[in-house]
Each structure stands twice: as structure tokens, then as C-alpha cells.
Amino acid sequence: MPLVEHLRELRNRLGKAVIAIVLVTIAAVFYSEQLMQFLADPVPKCDDFRNSDGGNCAIVSFNTLTSPFTTTIKVSLMAGLIISSPVWLYQLWAFIAPGLHRHEKKYTYIFVSAAVPLFAGGAYLAYVILPISVKVLLSLTPGGSANILSLDEVLDFTIRMVLIFGLAFELPLLLIMLNMVGIVSGGRMAGWWRGVVMGVFVFGAIATPTTDPVGMLALSGPIVVLYFFAVAFSLLNDKRRARKEALGPGDDEASELDLTPESVGPVEPVTAARALPEQAHGYDDVT
Structure with missing residues (x-):
């Protein structure tokens, strides 16, 4: 179109x-x-x-x-x-x-x-x-x-909490998407686990304004579990991608171009002796 x-x-x-x-x-x-x-x-x-x-x-x-x-x-x-x-x-x-x-x-x-x-x-x-x-x-x-x-303030607070929790649960899915497109590998995600766990619990403490650990654990615990699930999925996907690349591209994918220079062999020069009568100085009209 x-x-x-x-x-x-x-x-x-x-x-x-x-x-x-x-x-x-x-x-x-x-x-x-x-x-x-x-x-x-x-x-x-x-x-x-x-x-x-x-x-x-x-x-x-x-x-x-x-x-x-x-x-x-x-x-x-x-x-x-x-x-x-x-x-x-x-x-x-x-x-x-x-x-x-x-x-x-x-x-x-x-x-x-x-x-x-x-x-x-x-x-x-x-x-x-x-x-x-x-x-x-x-x-x-x-x-x-x-x-x-x-x-109005009560509704804003409720909606903000719902959006924060809902979007936080999308974090593992975002990591899986980045792995699927080849931006982040499963090994690299596994190496981040200490910082991610710490950041998730800090985020849970800020997002849930309670003095007891119940709210923080209720938000942080499921996110940490989902994060490790995303890491395991990404590691398996990396192995699957490696096996697929060894088999070559699919039917709807373009293969990689081989741009390595190759020798064309000896080239026979055009001489005046081989020129036809209608050629001037050994060259044809196009040349």
C-alpha cells in the first residue's frame, strides 16, 4: 500500500x-x-x-x-x-x-x-x-x-494504586519481550537478580504506604517470583534460538548476505585485433 x-x-x-x-x-x-x-x-x-x-x-x-x-x-x-x-x-x-x-x-x-x-x-x-x-x-x-x-483525592489514590500494581506485574513480561527480540540475554538477566530483588522490595515499600511488611511482601513477593520465571524462560529461549540459528532462516525470513570478496579470475582484454569492422578503435557503441 x-x-x-x-x-x-x-x-x-x-x-x-x-x-x-x-x-x-x-x-x-x-x-x-x-x-x-x-x-x-x-x-x-x-x-x-x-x-x-x-x-x-x-x-x-x-x-x-x-x-x-x-x-x-x-x-x-x-x-x-x-x-x-x-x-x-x-x-x-x-x-x-x-x-x-x-x-x-x-x-x-x-x-x-x-x-x-x-x-x-x-x-x-x-x-x-x-x-x-x-x-x-x-x-x-x-x-x-x-x-x-x-x-476526588480518594479516587485518584485508588486508581494510582491499581495502576502501579497492574503495571508492576508486567515487568517480567517486558523482560521476556526484550529477550525474544534479542536485546537482553537470559544469562545477563540472571546476573541482575540481586539488584532486581533489592529494587523490587524498595519499590514495594514505597508503593505500599503501610508500616507493616504485609503490603510490601504482597506486592514484592509475586514480582520476584515472576522475575525468576522470566529468567528461566529466557535461558530456555536462548538455547532454542541457538538451535534454530544453526538450522538456517525460516521460509518468511531473508538469509544473511555473504559480502566476502571473491576472485573473478583472469579477464581477457578487448584488443583492436578482435574488434569488428564497425567498431571504432576497438570499442563498440555502448562503450
């Missing part, structure tokens, strides 16, 4: 993706109250200020006149992006797929099928840990003070 046709196809697929997101977002507006309640559930709520003394619970409210509107739009748009993700991800895939090799398409199917449950597992784990994190943060409230939290 020429460049103009590619741009036209990209425009059409982007249009379909945007339409899907807008339609789902509009539908989510009618359920925005239930969505906000679901995201704010990890916060223990108080009926009045007296129960909020000392950080046992918090009063969740809107602090500005425009907060209900902006929060509804934010929650509905987030739901639209998540629920319509199969549509716009398919449009992205349909635009890229014609330029991929057969084995690259196979790897893409595997990566997508693994990325979705990994992100969902991390998001679910974050939602389970959120009540513990919120209670620890509220317990820091001094006596005689009450907690009045903005619903």
Missing part, C-alpha cells in the same frame, strides 16, 4: 477506536455513582465528625462546586477506556499485523494473552491491599482531629 493508503487506514481505525471509547463512556455515565462507590469502598466512612476522631474513619465529600461533575467525567472516561480496550486494541493490532512476520504474530498473541491476566491480577491485589493502606494512613491522624477527604 502507498503511504496515503496507510494514513487513510490509520485514520479509519483511530476513528473506530474513538467511537467505541465515546459510546462506552456515555454508557458509564449512567453507572458513575456505583463506580465511585466501588472505588471509594476501601476508605472506612464515618457518619459524623465525632466518630472520625483519631483516624478511625473518614468523612468523604466533595470540596468544590465542580467536583461532582469532574469526578463523574473522570470515572466514566476511565471505565470507557478499560471496557472498550478490546475494540481499540484490536484496531491497533489490525493496523500493525500486516507488517509482522508469522512468528512475530504468534508471539504477539502470547504476549497479549499473558499481559491481560497479569495486569488484572496486580489490580485485584491492589484493591485487596487498599483497605490496609488506608487504615494505616488514617491511623496517623492525631487525637482531636477529624479526617475530611475529598472524593
Whole structure:
């Protein structure tokens, strides 16, 4: 396809993706109250200020006149992006797929099928840990003070925790992708294990604002296990790649060019004695 046709196809697929997101977002507006309640559930709520003394619970409210509107739009748009993700991800895939090799398409199917449950597992784990994190943060409230939290801030905190946990669970998959394209070898990944384990636990301590080790272990433990799984997979993949390279390229791959100079042997010169009558000075018209 020429460049103009590619741009036209990209425009059409982007249009379909945007339409899907807008339609789902509009539908989510009618359920925005239930969505906000679901995201704010990890916060223990108080009926009045007296129960909020000392950080046992918090009063969740809107602090500005425009907060209900902006929060509804934010929650509905987030739901639209998540629920319509199969549509716009398919449009992205349909635009890229014609330029991929057969084995690259196979790897893409595997990566997508693994990325979705990994992100969902991390998001679910974050939602389970959120009540513990919120209670620890509220317990820091001094006596005689009450907690009045903005619903917008509560939703931002919940969404941020869900995204952090979900994306953290994608780290092993990212390492496997780098190994599949030949950027990082399994041996090099195995040599990083001390620094990676230390970095994962430091990240877990920062991402989970709790004073007990439960939250940190809940995030760091699964990531470390997944990291060692990625290392084992990469080591096996390196051995498989070495055996495949010994067999030569596949049917849809170009073989490597041999650019080693070779001798062409002796060259017989063109002399005037061998020139035809119509040649001038021993050269033909082309020369």
C-alpha cells in the first residue's frame, strides 16, 4: 500500500477506536455513582465528625462546586477506556499485523494473552491491599482531629494504586519481550537478580504506604517470583534460538548476505585485433 493508503487506514481505525471509547463512556455515565462507590469502598466512612476522631474513619465529600461533575467525567472516561480496550486494541493490532512476520504474530498473541491476566491480577491485589493502606494512613491522624477527604483525592489514590500494581506485574513480561527480540540475554538477566530483588522490595515499600511488611511482601513477593520465571524462560529461549540459528532462516525470513570478496579470475582484454569492422578503435557503441 502507498503511504496515503496507510494514513487513510490509520485514520479509519483511530476513528473506530474513538467511537467505541465515546459510546462506552456515555454508557458509564449512567453507572458513575456505583463506580465511585466501588472505588471509594476501601476508605472506612464515618457518619459524623465525632466518630472520625483519631483516624478511625473518614468523612468523604466533595470540596468544590465542580467536583461532582469532574469526578463523574473522570470515572466514566476511565471505565470507557478499560471496557472498550478490546475494540481499540484490536484496531491497533489490525493496523500493525500486516507488517509482522508469522512468528512475530504468534508471539504477539502470547504476549497479549499473558499481559491481560497479569495486569488484572496486580489490580485485584491492589484493591485487596487498599483497605490496609488506608487504615494505616488514617491511623496517623492525631487525637482531636477529624479526617475530611475529598472524593476526588480518594479516587485518584485508588486508581494510582491499581495502576502501579497492574503495571508492576508486567515487568517480567517486558523482560521476556526484550529477550525474544534479542536485546537482553537470559544469562545477563540472571546476573541482575540481586539488584532486581533489592529494587523490587524498595519499590514495594514505597508503593505500599503501610508500616507493616504485609503490603510490601504482597506486592514484592509475586514480582520476584515472576522475575525468576522470566529468567528461566529466557535461558530456555536462548538455547532454542541457538538451535534454530544453526538450522538456517525460516521460509518468511531473508538469509544473511555473504559480502566476502571473491576472485573473478583472469579477464581477457578487448584488443583492436578482435574488434569488428564497425567498431571504432576497438570499442563498440555502448562503450
